[in-house]
Amino acid sequence: MVNSQRQLSNIFSALADPTRRRILERLSRLGQCRVTALAKPFRMSLPAISRHLRVLEEAKLVHRQKKGREHLITAEPETLKGAQQWIAQYVTYWESRFDAMDEILKRQTRKGSKS
Template identity: 50%
Template sequence: MVDQLSSTFAALADPTRRAILARLAKGEAGVTELAQPFAMSLPAVSKHLKVLEKAGLIMRGRSAQWRPCRLDAEPLKAVADWVGDYKQFWESSFDRMDDLLKDLQKGQPDG
């Protein structure tokens, strides 16, 4: 069984799916509308939507013949939390690099 974080990262790995999510962040849309910017068939876009739906990143509704897709950003919070866990590591690494650069600059004669 794949955990939610792995499923979310797998869905986000594809640039087409990321573009679809960016579009859905602006509001719901149907498959035809989501397919417009891409040089691919509607079935190919539908496959991407299925991956996003399986990862819990989108929800599909039904309104007569229209099947609108909506962003569900909840799994993205888990990604943000996971990345946030490394924030302290990066900040301390940059602080150490800044200290090193300052030490190196002190050792150089003024130009």
């Protein structure tokens, strides 16, 4: 579970960068993947990608398994799910608030059309 504000901040900052989002996208298409393979389509140095991966890893959006000299990167969907839930709490709350508002407006309209 995503608990702390700190972790939530890490997750959202990680997702805020388009390169990191593309890495996640790529990871979802390719599945477990080596660093170099992940980095391939980016017009950016390997150290830059390495750093992005560290950010994703610190946010626990990604998990690293060392196998010899290769580092195999895997997505960690549970974390993304945590962020999703954080957001969902507000969306559902606001939706219900707006639905309630709609209801009130409808009733007022009915009353209005009666008189």
